[in-house]
Amino acid sequence: MYTTNAINPEKAIDRSVADQPPAEEDLYFEQNPAPEYLPEFERKLSEFLTxxxxxxxxxxxxxxxxxxxxNNTVRFIDNFSAGTRGATSAEYFLENGYAVVFLHRQFSLLPYSRHYTHSTNCFLDYMVESETEPGSVKxxxxxxxxxxxxxxxxxQAxxxxxxxxxPFxxxxxxxxxxxCIALTMSxxxxxxRCVFYLAAAVSDFFMPTSRLPQHKIQSSGxxxxxxxxxxxKFLKRLVEAWAPRVMIVSFKLETDESILESKAKTALERYNHQLVIGNLLQTRKKEVIFVTLEETEKYSLTDEEEKEGKEIEEIIVPEVIKRHDVWQEKVCN
Ligand code: 9Z3
Structure with a gap:
């Protein structure tokens, strides 16, 4: 029988080797404050998963x-996204028997209510005063x-x-x-059993807390x-450390068609995750490409389907689920 804890004092700790500096992704979490609500967030999430x-x-x-x-924020830089992709996809995941954790920008589109909010119609336009029951609304x-x-x-949901x-x-x-979600899943x-479907438009640049002015910047300056x-680049950390057994699908947004596929491939090679869905700002509601290291496939709505009000997420989500089933088989065996 051998023991795994025998100590050789010569080799126990090699003081001549410098400590590894923390990865910049980890430093980010040390140098920027966690949201105060994070413990409550984790409690809700755990309860939901259970x-x-x-x-x-x-x-x-x-x-x-x-x-x-x-810090007392009057001005901020924003990223483009109404939340249509995410809110619509969430509905199709629910329809296909999934539970959905919807991490969304506060006040952006939500599953189901999206059909009636943020549209050119005011929600009151959907209502009329009842003729049969005067004084009530229908x-x-x-x-x-x-x-x-x-x-x-x-x-039902x-x-x-x-x-x-x-919300965030x-x-x-x-x-x-x-x-927090990734670590809780693990x-x-x-x-x-989980797929991450990263449709949020995430800032590439930020102002570190250490340089953030406390009060409103004065125009007199x-x-x-x-x-x-x-x-x-958090995707790398997510794939390698936080959630290595989760299937990860990221979205790539471009405006120049000639670079979309190559950018999607570069992301796959860099982060080593399972799937990149590429879309162009101009055509994102009608057409996407699924990019893996092996192949690129295009999915689109016909003009007829678009006219009938079919949504591209109705094609995207079942296709992602098919791939998730294959992934699950692979990681569980
Ligand atoms: C997307 O590409 C989404 O499909 C859209 C959806 C933001 C275009 P809407 O909410 O728009 O329906 O109005 N999301 C990913 C955007 C992003 O930030 N991707 C990063 C990148 O392109 C990689 S994670 O570098």
């Missing part, structure tokens, strides 16, 4: 992160069928407790939240020069 038993889980991130320029006849369908799905809404605003809140052994640091 209640959902053996159900598969999709963590859908959605909306843009902000970068505050002042849904306009022309919206009844669609609204009943949405309402039933929404109520509430009844089954399969949708957890977790700043990029720092987003990153602390994402790390801790509760939900990771192999004249020209404003803003010096931002790059946000460390």
């Amino acid at each position: 209640n959902n038993g053996t159900r598969k889980v999709a963590v859908v991130t959605s909306g843009g992160t902000t970068v505050p320029l002042e 849904v306009d006849e022309k919206y009844q069928v669609q609204m009943l369908d949405v309402l039933r799905k929404y109520k 509430q009844k089954d407790n399969t949708l957890l809404l977790l 605003t700043t990029v720092t809140q987003y990153l602390f939240s994402l790390r 801790k509760l052994h939900v990771d192999t 004249g020209e404003l020069v803003v010096n931002l640091d790059p946000v460390p």
Whole structure:
């Protein structure tokens, strides 16, 4: 029998070897304050995961992160995203039997309510005063069928407790939240059943807390020069350390079609995750590419489908689920 704790005093600790400096992703969490609500966030998440038993889980991130320029924030830099991709995809994951953790920019589109908020219609336009019951309000006849369908799905998700809404605003809140979700998944052994679907538009640059002015920047100072640091590449950490058994799908947004596929491939090679979904700002609601190291596949809506109101997420999500099933088989065996 051998022992694994025999100590050779000569070799126990080699003091001549310098400590590894912490990775810049880890430094970020030391140098920027965690959101105060993080313990509550983790408690809600753990409770949700426990209640959902053996159900598969999709963590859908959605909306843009902000970068505050002042501690008492009046000005901030924002990232483009209404939250349509995330909110719509969340509905299709729920329809396919997943529980959904919806990490979203506060006040961006939400699953189900998205059909009636942020649209050119005011929500009051969906209502009329009842003719049969004067003094009461009802849904306009022309919206009844669609609204009943949405309402039933929404109520079902509430009844089954399969949708957890977790908001963020700043990029720092987003990153602390994402790390917390990944670590909690691993801790509760939900990771192999889980897919991360990273549709949020995450800031590439930020103002470190150490340089953040406490109060509103005064215009009397004249020209404003803003010096931002790059946000460390968290996807690498997510894949390698926080959630190595979770299937990770990231989105790549470009405006120049000629570089979309190569940028998506570069991300895959750099971060070593499972799938990049590439989209162009101009055509994102109609067309996407699925990029893996082996192949690139295009998925799109026909003009006819688009006219009928079909959504591209209705194609994207089942395709992701198919790949998640294959991934699960692989990591569990
Ligand atoms: C996306 O590409 C999303 O599909 C959109 C969705 C933001 C275009 P909407 O919410 O828009 O429907 O209005 N998200 C990822 C954007 C992003 O920040 N990707 C990073 C990058 O491109 C990698 S994680 O470098």
